Amino acid sequence: MSSQRTAGFRAERLAIEKEIAEAEQRRRYVADTPARIAAEQKAEHERRALKKRLLLDPIESHDFVYKPYDGRFASADEVTAAIKASWDAFLANHDLDQQAQTTLTEFLKNHPNADISLPETFEAALSYLEGRLNPPAESLPVPTAEPITEQDQYLAELRQAAESLPVHSRERSIADRALLIAETKAELLLKSDVAEVLQMIVAQTGKALSADHSLRFLDWLQHPAQRRRYRRDATSIRLAFAEYFGTTEHLSDDEQKTIQTYRAMETLSSADIKQAVGSRTTYDPFDAGFRASRAAEGE
Numbered sequence: 001m002s003s004q005r006t007a008g009f010r011a012e013r014l015a016i017e018k019e020i021a022e023a024e025q026r027r028r029y030v031a032d033t034p035a036r037i038a039a040e041q042k043a044e045h046e047r048r049a050l051k052k053r054l055l056l057d058p059i060e061s062h063d064f065v066y067k068p069y070d071g072r073f074a075s076a077d078e079v080t081a082a083i084k085a086s087w088d089a090f091l092a093n094h095d096l097d098q099q100a101q102t103t104l105t106e107f108l109k110n111h112p113n114a115d116i117s118l119p120e121t122f123e124a125a126l127s128y129l130e131g132r133l134n135p136p137a138e139s140l141p142v143p144t145a146e147p148i149t150e151q152d153q154y155l156a157e158l159r160q161a162a163e164s165l166p167v168h169s170r171e172r173s174i175a176d177r178a179l180l181i182a183e184t185k186a187e188l189l190l191k192s193d194v195a196e197v198l199q200m201i202v203a204q205t206g207k208a209l210s211a212d213h214s215l216r217f218l219d220w221l222q223h224p225a226q227r228r229r230y231r232r233d234a235t236s237i238r239l240a241f242a243e244y245f246g247t248t249e250h251l252s253d254d255e256q257k258t259i260q261t262y263r264a265m266e267t268l269s270s271a272d273i274k275q276a277v278g279s280r281t282t283y284d285p286f287d288a289g290f291r292a293s294r295a296a297e298g299e
Helices: 002-031 034-056 078-090 100-110 120-134 153-163 172-189 195-205 211-221 226-229 234-245 254-267 270-277 288-298
Strands: none
Touching: 002 172, 034 100, 034 120, 078 120, 100 120, 153 172, 195 211, 195 234, 211 226, 211 234, 234 254
16 A cells, blocks of 8 residues: 555656646747737837837926026026036936937927036936836845745645645645645755755845745746856856846845846947947948948058
8 A cells, every 4th residue: 555655646746747847838938929029029119109209299208307497697608518518527427329318318308498507407317218218127026935945844834734634535635745746846946056046045135035936936047038148157046036036135246247237238229239349231342331441450
């Protein structure tokens, strides 16, 4: 009887592991469906439409708060000089490309009463545009639940509850199955190369992380897009953790800078990237741009 029960548990365990693997494959497939691509294209289209309205329709930005010009300068030359000084002071604190600068100045044309002789007016406009065009993405807060440990308190409670029931009862079978599923998930997590890094983050932050949220993070990390972006070294996993859960408190100073670089790169246009890497649109030797670039390389 005992050997039959053991064989039954082994078969059920294999079935659960197969079920988990199939569920992971389904999640990956859903993440790569054309529907997701269509949703991203729709979001980008809506963003472009919003940007157009912000630059052309003053009503769209009716809630933009600014300090109106008070007429304190005596002449037009003084106004011009003050505006130039304000703009230069603003740009000294922001590394904006020409497109971003044009967007900002065109937006402020919708608010002619704004006092652009003050750098804080440009600051307010930049913050407003970023907030409208790049709203913060929803992120999962770091949950407070049972920590990931080999002797998980949750598993101990399930085990104790199962052992308190009659051996051959229906209730015991249900409890044993629930325990088996939980133990299988915990074992898969503990065997993962990510588990040690998660344990270090938990110890560093003083916050707990449930096995359920950990498995969801692993599923996300195994997606092809994330596998291309993040390797399996500790630093990459810590950066991925920051992106998934929306927290950076566990990152070192260098890792914080890396995150900032990632975010800055995400804002670059294809033209910016081409310019940064020196991409050309043609290799035709008769093209004027190509000849000029080759001449510059030879100098």
